[in-house]
Amino acid sequence: MSREPTTVAKLRGLPWSVACNATAQVHAQLTFFGALFILFLNQLGLSKTAIGLVLALVPFSSVLAPLVAPFTARYGYKRVFVIFYAARKVVTLFILAAPWVAAWGGTTAVFWYIVAVIASFAVVRTIEETAYFPWVQEFVPNRVRGKYTAMSNIATASTGFLAVWAAGQVLERSSGLEGFLLLFAVGAGFGFASVAASLFIPGGAAQPELPTRGWRQVLTGPALRDGSFRRYLLGVALVILGTAPLATFLPLYLEERAGLTSAQVVQVQMGSLLGMLVFSYLWGWAADRYGSKPVMQAGGWLLVGMPLLWWLLPGGQTWSLAAALGIAFLQGSATLGWGIGSGRLLFVSVVPTEHKLDYMALYFAWVGLVSGLSQFAGGGALDAARRLEGTLWGVELHAYVPLFAVSALLPLAAIALFARVRGDSPLSTRQVASIFLRGNPFLAMGSLIRYYTSQDEARTVSATAALAAPGSRLTVDELLEALADPRFNVRFEAIQALARMPADSRITDALVKTLHSRAPALSSMAAWALGRGGHHAAIPALRAALESDYRSVQSYAARALGTLGDAAVGRELLARLEAATDEGLSLAYATALGRLQVAEALDPILARLAAAADESVRAELALAAARLVGDEAPYIRLARSSASQPGTSYAQALATAHKQLARRLRGNAPRLALLTELADCFAREEVDAAAVGLAAWLAEMPPGLLAAPASHVARVAAAQLQRHAAARPEYLLLALHALTVG
Secondary structure, three states, X not given: OOOOOOHHHHHHHHHHHHHHHHHHHHHHHHOOOOHHHHHHHHHOOOOHHHHHHHHHHHHHHHHHHHHHHHHHHHHOHHHHHHHHHHHXXXXXXXXXXXXXXXXXXXXXXXXXXXXXXXXXXXXXXXXXXXXXXXXXXXXXXXXXXXXXXXXXXXXXHHHXXXXXXXXXXXXXXXXXXXXXXXXXXXXXXXXXXXXXXXXXXXXOOOOOOOOOOOHHHHHOOOOOOOHHHHHHHHHHHHHHHHHXXXXXXXXXHHHHOOOOOHHHHHHHHHHHHHHHHHHHHHHHHHHHHHOHHHHHHHHHHHHHHHHHHHHOOOOOOOOHHHHHHHHHHHHHHHHHHHHHHHHHHHHHHHOOHHHHHHHHHHHHHHHHHHHHHHHHHHHHHHHHOOOOOEEEOOEEEOOOHHHHHHHHHHHHHHHHHHOOOOOOOOOOHHHHXXXXXXXXXXXXXXHHHHHHHOOOHHHHHHHHHHOOOOOOHHHHHHHHHHHOOOOHHHHHXXXXXXXXXXXXXXXXXXXXXXXXXXXXXXXXXXXXXXXHOOOHHHHHHHHHHOXXXXXXXXXXXXXXXXXXXXXXXXXXXXXXXXXXXXXXXXHHHHHHHHHOOOHHHHHHHHHHHHHOOOHHHHHHHHHHHHHHHOOHHHHHHHHHHHOOOHHHHHHHHHHHHHHHHOOOOOOOHHHHHHHHHHHHHHHOOOHHHHHHHHHHHHHOOOOOOOOHHHHHHHHHHHHHHHHHHHHOHHHHHHHHHHHHHO
């Protein structure tokens, strides 16, 4: 029987995990993992190389991960994590004695004391983190991993933001090392609160039956034989080598080159945390919906541009702090996008669950080794380049410039490498970018919020309709969800909204499924939507729907085929028109045949027109015939204008026909003059008399004056005008249309 907790238990424990991470963020910002600690070491008199070495001890210790991984599994990931996580907080307290050591033994003594404290902290942290990675893969369900990461980041960014703001206030109001020591003590307190929250997270049970595995077995196991995993590790290494040194020494850069005070440097982190806070949910939501790799790659592209912005940051200006906060905001968004995407890819796609012990141990060890090297090398590089001065293309050169160049080039190489890593989505980064860039993504996000917050049916229907308004593919999933809603009106509205969306295979498949359902009202609307949305891939399904048990579905399927221009179905529709006894079906067939330009359908359409009693039916049949004569646009314009000003509209149409026929009737002046008289008669609103006169003119027009379809329609219209005059305006429209375009 599996000891893994149920999904319900996992979901119940996620808030505790978020609380654990949020309090841990305060601990991190106020102790060893924020700008505060780097400034503290700088004030103690340590060189950049020494600072880099101290900071490198924490990640370097991760090479122990393959050795301790079997121990963490056998004794339980949770148990090991909690014990060593608490021990890690205890070790943190020893840093409070550093100023006394410095006063007693000087810079050398305090350096070695800090090395001892950080080394102890690093070993304890390695054991705890080695247990945490397999545990977090277990207690977070994959289907919400991106959203969980986003919510966790929102919480950590919020608490981190407040912690950094408070730290800046404390440093402004204190002198020497007093403020640092107070903040370290407060950070340790939050660390213990984080330990308490971790007790309520499920999973991580002991596995005493697990066979003993030494580090040689881990190194020769399936992990390092996995080419995708190796490429992932190399890509991560490139990003760390490119970004970690800059992130580590950025506080010193801001203090030395941008002229910011220690308090302002600490506050710059607020910009980064705010960027994380604003974009957390968007990145996590996108990762769950569109896959990890596109989000990771997008974050990577943003990271490439960050070093240039820091390089161009003006120093010594009144607005330098504001500019630094703005760049940090973008940096936070980019780092978070990369982190959410790469982390989710690791857990969901790269690391197989059955081998998570080996994979995660190697991953943690590798990341630690590379991180340590990057920080140590970054400090050494800064000391080596301290004499670099000058200008390049008008831009100032200094010791940090090589760091900026590496920070741009290595993530760029990583982006290319990650293209060959096993992904979890069929969508590429370019495809996902097109989804966000098409339409109005901000309006789309607003409509999504409105959709998810609507409760009653009326609001849900309204929100569903709004999902199509932005013209963005971001809302497709919600519309497909609405299409499965148990409420009829919501499903009906979803179909109409999907009809206004850009053609998409998922939309096509969903509408085809609805087309074949046993709900004729929805099936009919689905057929209409397939035609309206230009879903040519649905043509076979629409042809099959012509055999539906429901006449309404047959009707809408025929109309959709006409809209999609399915010329191959023309003969079948013509046969159906000739055999149809239902007026609604015959009207649909006639309309489709008119759209498809099936010339043989003209006589059946005209016959149906003559027999039709309903005015709206006659109007649609007349339009179908008009389409077989020529371009429908003039016919529609005339129909619209004649509804309010019939005589004037008919006179203008006849005047246009007069100009077009003048050359062909050059030798027949009396007939041209008669057209002028009829136009004047229409202009005087003597519509009935003019209609009868036009019928007589058409009945006696010379052979060959009009093309075959137009000539035939004109003569049929003439016969009807002689009987009904202007009482059947559709024939007057057809006659004028034939003269104008025929």
